[in-house]
Amino acid sequence: MEQHITPFPLPKTGKISLVVAPKGVRHSLMSMLAALALRGRVIVVDGGNCFDGYTLARELRRQTHHVQAALKQIWLSRAFTCYQMVAMLAELPRDGTPIIILDMLSTFLDENVNFSKRQRLLENSLGLLRRLSEHAPVAVWARTRTTAAEENEQLLTPLLSTAHDIWELETPTLPEHQLPLF
Numbered sequence: 001m002e003q004h005i006t007p008f009p010l011p012k013t014g015k016i017s018l019v020v021a022p023k024g025v026r027h028s029l030m031s032m033l034a035a036l037a038l039r040g041r042v043i044v045v046d047g048g049n050c051f052d053g054y055t056l057a058r059e060l061r062r063q064t065h066h067v068q069a070a071l072k073q074i075w076l077s078r079a080f081t082c083y084q085m086v087a088m089l090a091e092l093p094r095d096g097t098p099i100i101i102l103d104m105l106s107t108f109l110d111e112n113v114n115f116s117k118r119q120r121l122l123e124n125s126l127g128l129l130r131r132l133s134e135h136a137p138v139a140v141w142a143r144t145r146t147t148a149a150e151e152n153e154q155l156l157t158p159l160l161s162t163a164h165d166i167w168e169l170e171t172p173t174l175p176e177h178q179l180p181l182f
Contacts, residue, residue: 009165010032010035010036010098010137011098011100011137011138011139011165012137013096013133013134013135013136013137014133014134015133015137015138015164015165016129016130016133016138016139016140016162016163016164016165017137017138017139017140017163017164017165017166017167018139018140018141018142018159018160018162018163018165018166018167019139019140019141019142019166019167019169020141020142020144020156020160020166020167020168020169021141021142021143021144021167021168021169022143022144022169023050023143025141025169026050026052026055026102027052027055029100029102029139029141030052030055030056030059031059032100032139033056033059033074033100034056034059034060034063034070035063036098036100036137037060037070037071037073037074038060038063038064038070038073040073040097040098041073041074041075041097041098042073042074042075042097042098042099042100043075043077043092043093043097043098043099043100044074044075044076044077044099044100044101044102045077045078045079045085045088045089045092045099045100045101045102045104046076046077046078046079046102046103047078047079047085047101047102047103047104047105047106047107048102048103048106048107048143049078049080049103050102050103050143051076051078051102056071056074057071079107080107081107081110081113082107082108082110082113082118082121082122082125083113083121084107085104085107085108085121085125086121086124086125086128089125089128089129089132090128092128092132094131094132094134094135094136095135095136096135096136097136098136098137098138098139099132099136099137099138099139100138100139100140100141101129101138101139101140101141102141103141103142103143104125104140104141104142104159105122105142105143105152105155105156105159106143108121108122108155109149109151109152109155115151115154118155119154119155119158122155122158122159123158126158126159126162129162130162140159140163142156142159
């Protein structure tokens with residue numbers, strides 16, 4: 001079996017690992033998910049409708065011939081609102097199963113819900129994540145947005161203070177002038 005190294009260390013029990021990065025990090029997150037699925041069951045909560053099954057299957061195919069068996073190890077739920085995110089986190093088992101939350105803050109950017117209510121729901125979610133992390137590895141991806149909205153920053157701050165391991169990645173910038181070919 002080919003060994004593939006993920007750019008992020010696998011999450012550990014007792015810690016909340018946080019990746020703050022743009023959309024382009026999904027491939028690396030699918031590599032992490034593949035590595036976890038090869039070890040056993042994994043729970044994925046998708047908050048931004050960004051789960052990439054094609055990339056995941058391709059990554060698993062690089063690591064094993066038993067792709068279907070590994071895919072069956074992944075339990076996927078999608079949260080479309082901040083209310084659903086809190087409800088899903090509250091129902092997750094505390095049995096040691098690793099948990100990955102994709103684009104968590106996306107569900108809390110709903111302008112149809114009062115901002116103070118979204119903040120309270122986020123605090124509830126963070127409390128649930130703390131309790132879950134006592135029993136299982138927890139990894140969270142908070143997608144950076146091209147427009148730095150004040151609400152996004154106000155929601156990101158408590159998430160940053162809750163996490164134990166934080167990786168902040170930026171979109172690479174292109175030079176302002178054309179580099180010479182020779």
